[in-house]
Amino acid sequence: MEQVLDLYEQPYDADYPVVCLDESPKQLLDYEHFVTSTGQRCRDSAYVRRGVVELFVATEPLRGWRCLSVETDHKAATWVHFVARQLDTTYRAAKKVRWVMDNLSTHKLSFFYAHFPPAVAQAYVQRMEIVYTPAHGSWLNMAEIEFSVLSRQVLDQPFTTTEQVRRVVAQWQDRQNARPKPRNWQFKTADARIKLVKLYPTI
Incomplete structure (x- = not known):
């Protein structure tokens, strides 16, 4: 937890930006409709499930910037290519991007080597540092704020x-x-040591 909080306290540095990443599902629903006696078209409570899409967000809190992508799944390959796009575009000039994200099984740098040639994968990995939020500590990821507003x-x-x-x-x-x-x-490491003292060292 303190790793994340310490990272948030650091000043903005374009060479080493702090970027928060998160994923969230959105269900697709096709509602039935009916026409009332007055001719008004209304939505029924019955619906048909049309699947689920996965929303990916990368947000840089100190700039107030975000990039979202709507994908069909949240597999490791999808995560890898989403991150790679950020490195190739928005952060192509950055020396190293410091990522904050949940410790999901798909969020591993080793997956870059499964989807890119070794030299390409190494070039990506060398420009990345991942700081994982602790278990039950997803609230520390500022990307969740983006999804809440969205x-x-x-x-x-x-x-x-x-x-x-x-x-x-x-x-x-x-x-x-x-x-x-x-x-x-606003929540700093010093605050955590006082307010969350009973949770140490579980988070």
Whole structure:
């Protein structure tokens, strides 16, 4: 836990940016509709499941920037290619990106070697440092804040297709990035040692 909190206290450094990554599922539902006696079309409570999409977010709190991607799964290959895209585009000039993410089985640097030639994988891995949130400590990942805002503002409605989700998420991302608001994380290591003393060393 303190590794994450110490990282959040460090000043902004474009050469060594701190980026939070998270994933979240969104169910696709196709609701039935009916027409009332007055001719009004209403949504029924019955629906058909159309699958699930996985939302990936990489957010840089000190810049107030985020990149979202809507994928069909959350396999290791999907995670690898999402991270690689960030390194190839937004962070191509960074010396090393310091990632904060949950310790999922798919979030391992070794998977880069399973999906890229060794030399390419090594080049990616050498530019990465991962700081995992502790078990039951996903609240330490500021990417969860992005999903919370996204869910309240645009995902609080049913979606039937993957493309619908992609369009809405892309529009939201562009609006947010057009007026960036850096996040100021208030909970410090010193606070944790006082307020969470009973949980040490379990987190």
